[in-house]
Amino acid sequence: MTGGSNGNLESCFKIPEIKFTKLFINGEFVNSISGKTFESIDSRTEEVIANISEGDKEDVDLAVQVARQAFDNGPWPRLPGSERRNIMLKFADLIDENLEEIAALDTLDAANLYSFGKAVQIHSGAELIRYYAGAADKVHGETLKMSRDLHGYTLVEPIGVVGHIIPWNFPTQMFVMKVGPALAAGCTMVVKPAEQTPLSALYFAYLAKQAGVPDGVINVVTGFGPTVGAAISSHMDIDMVSFTGSTVTGHKVMEAAATSNLKVVSLELGGKSPFIVFNDADVDTIAPLALTACLFNQGQICVAGSRLFVQEEIYDKFLNKLLEEVAKWVVGDPFDPNVHQGPQIDKKQYDKVLSYIEHGKREGATLLTGGKPLDRKGYYIEPTIFTDVTDDMTIAEDEIFGPVMSVMKFKSIEEVIKRANKTKYGLAAGIMTNDMNIANTVSRSLKAGTIWINCYFAFDNDLAVGGYKSSGFGKDMGMDAFHKYFQIKSIATPIYNSPWL
Template sequence: MAENQSNGNGSLKSYDAHVPEIKFTKLFINGEFVDSVKGRTLETIDPRNGQVTARVAEGDEEDVDLAVKAARQAFDHGPWPRLPGYQRGRIMSKFADLIEENIDELAALDTIDAGKLFGMGKAMDIPLAATCLRYYAGAADKIHGEVLKMSRELHGYTLREPVGVVGHIIPWNFPTTMFFVKVAPALAAGCTMIVKPAEQTPLSALFYAHLAKKAGVPDGVINVITGFGPTAGAAISSHMDIDMVSFTGSTEVGRMVMQAAATSNLKQVSLELGGKSPLIVFDDADLDTATDLALTGILFNKGEICVAGSRVYVQEGIYEEFEKKLVAKAKTWSVGDPFDPNVRQGPQVNKKQFEKILSYIEHGKREGATLLTGGERMGTEGYYIQPTIFTNVTEDNMIVKDEIFGPVMSLMKFKTVEEAIKRANDTRYGLAAGILTKNMDLANTVSRSIRAGIIWINCYFAFDNDCPYGGYKMSGFGRDLGLDALHKYLHVKSIVTPIYNSPWL
């Protein structure tokens, strides 16, 4: 059983002194915090104990419509798309400075909303959000078209222009990271936007709206609508005055977003969806490194990450030793209050996700898989689950096929390179994959054979602002991060004129 930070009576130790005052709970429309039209609110729950943290405005179709009108006005007549790129970049850099000035409070908001590790938020999530803003701030004045060499006596060139009003629908597992992965390139491109954070994790998004206004982002450019997917999210996907939707979430909801976009104004859609990523460990891999990466690949962010290495394939020559070492390390993995600096895994985001993960664990047992470690809840309150490893599974098992989105690994043995490639590709998803080997010829061969959007060789979760990220197959299409993300928020316009004395005159 993994270590549990307990206070001795079966419940988890309290770190309530870290909990910040909740300052922003209303919708943010046209530069102002306002109540929802119908005056409804929703509860946000602290997953450490299942208690209500705050009541936040519940926006729906009418509120989305108001936000879209503000964004439309800001795009069609406001200064943001018309500012020189360097001026947009200066405001974005100021925004980044303000994030860093409020790092403790922002990290704490994501902890009490999503169960994220407070120390990790301070060290990674919040600083990297500021870095992401600065990356795209630096690109804002480098948006260039091309001069075309035409095949006839014509002069042609292209312009890159902002796509317009964008709807961002972001998930609950990385509230800060996904906010800026979407918002930063769209801001740099000159777009205006409506952001709908997940109903489970609205608090930091509202704080970022406050900081955006303080930084000088004009009213109407960033609007934040908190609410539920079937109401507020659906209204964004189907709105006739939204030009593009960028969505990160489940494949099932991604289908609905795409259908709504197609049946309304045929708006552009970018989808980053589910994953069931393989990690392939070859015989020559270093065992300590491989077991550490395998555990991190499934337990980081308590498994609530779409690129989690939930399917681990180990070559038969080292399988027995790998399994033994992996299980021993998993049993020492510390689970507890995410404010505790000694903890490596906090609670699942909410009761629904907690129960879903436990139901998959029970299904794995019923399917005949061997439970090597874990498989139970931890503590008597909150949504904590032990690190869980199954073996004796096949690609037909539900726990291997479905995205569980929790700390549940399926560990499998393989013989040949060809078998590993075939089994790694035997999934409807194609988001990420990992390859562990000292043979770079082998790594390069396998990486070209796996159908996934990003392949990590001898590392995992190696994200960078400059590296595009997105899926194949049912993991979606479109790319976040890198200049690919900037370009997806830009239309390409071609302009052609005849050359003097051309027969086209």
């Protein structure tokens, strides 16, 4: 485990100019009504990146009014699906054309690894837009054979104005996961990016307009959860809210939606995912995967495999390999291509992770490695591994959202299934075994929305993601996400000479 360079990487890489810092409403960048701004902070340096317009309820009201007008009277929901498709394909092309700049914005704002963003992340976002563009002209209802003398059919219609509230850990992925299927369905929307990471969302709004998305269809209101997020969740003229974030905030979103206009809610919430390694697994292959499953993006990923269960026969060997791998793990500036792990998103998250590490030590877990902040500017924390962790310890129960792994030993299949399910969460899980009987038994027994067998973070445009239990409900990705932005209208007419006439 080493610290990456703290030198001036700008000497070999030019930080892009920050072009968009205002709210995006009705196709224009505008100041907030109050005129207030807030600082976007670079977690690498603790310095200000830009001052961002701070929206409030009045700005949400304006954005919703515009989105409602665009839905009720504008062209977007009424365009042939093929025209929406073509505009979205142009949008995806513009994302690819500006790939390096967008990757740099997400590195500045969210400390996403620049090399990964440039090689994979941003292009994947463009591909997801293309995926949903391909669905825009394939919206079909059903013709029904009714039990009486009736002719029946269904119309599949866009749900209306959608409020998207997105988190800070992967700004591009979160934006396209929400906006892509809603756009294809013909919805209009108000997007609230996380206050920590507003830059790429504003850039995407600009690109969408250049692609031909009509004014009022995508509106971006930057600001804070208790103001902008709360206003979206409770707004009487928003038909649906799609939220990704913490379980605590998800409860607030659902309560606000229920007590306002009973709007449709989709929630992708927290996780405490088990990563289960059976005796027959290849230690040399799986140990590095287990490390990445927990530490990727500084552990700031809802499906992080932070509870590592290792079967007792290979436990010691696996720990040794884990220590060998973590010794190679480089923490440092996410613009550095040699770095594996950047800083936590902000001071609040940094302090939270360090407090959980102290909890682990106080409650009797053994600190195997790490556990300290790096002695440098920025919110950097060493990758941290605890052993001798019991299921009732705070570090085993709570979603830490940081580079903290809990390693636990187990004996039997029955034991590990019971322990893996002993959590309020149910977002994802990993099963590492060469025995398909074990893989099938365990995957059918775990209460989680996504199960990966001998892989992890195996996301794909076709693969829906979403949780069980307190990890929420509703799906992102795949056609499930597309369908949630529609409502079904049933229509019946009597057949001539039927008794209904």
